[in-house]
Amino acid sequence: MSSQKKKKRVGSPEKPLSDLGQVSYRSFWARALLEALQTPAALQQDKLSLIDLACITSIKIEDIILTLNYLGIIKYVGGQHCIYATPEIVTEKLKQFSGRGPRVKADLIHWAPLFVDVKKDKWALKSKAHDFQQ
Secondary structure, eight states: OOHHHHHTOOBOOOSSOOHHHHHHHHHHHHHHHHHHHTSHHHHHOSOOOHHHHHHHHOBOHHHHHHHHHHHTOEEEETTEEEEOOOHHHHHHHHHHHTTOSOOOOGGGOOOOOOOOOTTTOTTOHHHHHHHHHO
């Protein structure tokens, strides 16, 4: 579970991505989305929306659409996006991404915001205020 999932928010990297960044994120997103499509909850639903996938994976809808398009399992029909993938197709596609990338044990991650003393931070605007007052 990523920090975005813990916060119950969706996220995306800063754009534009470099070529290497795009390859890395696309691989990560593909694996996350394919794994989400294999969950029992997803398999039991008659319809799974992009919003559902965003909630499950914490990936922005725009990135979900781009990734599913890259995987060839999304079509734009009648003004809406439709995911076309049988469980067998999802399993086959997941084999392409299963061994790639690091695995993180999210329960071992502890994140805390960095607090910086503004007076000591040479990049903070407040630390520059005295320069402008002179």
